[in-house]
Amino acid sequence: MLNPFALFNLPIDYQVDEALLKSRYLQLQKQFHPDNFIQHSAQQQRLAMQKSAEINDAWQALRDPILRAEAVMAWHLGEVTKTEMSHDMAFLMQQIQWRESLAEIEATEDIDLFDRLAQEVEVAHQTASDLLTQALSAKDWQKANLQLDRLRFLQKLKVEMARVDEKLSDF
Numbered sequence: 025m026l027n028p029f030a031l032f033n034l035p036i037d038y039q040v041d042e043a044l045l046k047s048r049y050l051q052l053q054k055q056f057h058p059d060n061f062i063q064h065s066a067q068q069q070r071l072a073m074q075k076s077a078e079i080n081d082a083w084q085a086l087r088d089p090i091l092r093a094e095a096v097m098a099w100h101l102g103e104v105t106k107t108e109m110s111h112d113m114a115f116l117m118q119q120i121q122w123r124e125s126l127a128e129i130e131a132t133e134d135i136d137l138f139d140r141l142a143q144e145v146e147v148a149h150q151t152a153s154d155l156l157t158q159a160l161s162a163k164d165w166q167k168a169n170l171q172l173d174r175l176r177f178l179q180k181l182k183v184e185m186a187r188v189d190e191k192l193s194d195f
Contacts, residue, residue: 028082028095036099038160040086052079089153090179093172096160115174118148122181130188138192142185149178 029036032048054060056079061072085091122145129138152174159168 026078026082027099028085028092029099031078031082032086034086036096038093038096038157040092045083045086049079049083089156090172090175093156093160093168093175097165097168097172100163101165112170115177119177119181126181126184126188130191133192135192138185138189142189145178145181145185149175149182152178 027036032045032052034040034045034048053076056072056075058069058073058076061069064072085095122141125137125141128134129141152171156168156171156175159165159171
């Protein structure tokens with residue numbers, strides 16, 4: 025994938041001007057929308073389709089905090105490695121506790137416990153996000169990668185929680 029920051033002519037930084045990003049996205053989509061190339065050759069149509077797909081991929085990467093952080097780190101490091109969380113025993117124990125709580129909530133249909141867990145996970149997510157922002161600003165790639173791993177886990181946990189929440193809402 026191309027550098028999403030370069031495609032939108034933005035500085036390579038975790039902090040993104042959302043309004044400017046959206047404006048440039050709309051400009052590029054309008055310019056390279058495949059419908060604009062109907063009267064052109066098959067090759068030009070194919071290139072416009074590819075460019076439109078690149079624009080959409082870059083847009084998604086810069087709007088998603090995890091993908092955006094990965095793009096910043098990839099630019100500076102060449103690639104981002106997804107580390108094993110096993111060396112962070114405290115966070116590993118926290119993961120186990122959260123998963124056990126979610127399983128208990130699902131079994132008992134305890135909405136109050138779900139609300140407390142959701143609040144706790146949201147605080148952890150915000151903390152990891154703030155620490156990631158600080159680490160990326162300081163170019164502390166090891167700490168950034170650690171927080172990125174935490175955010176990946178928390179994002180997956182939030183998806184699982186949304187599934188349980190939907191199930192609880194059905195009752």
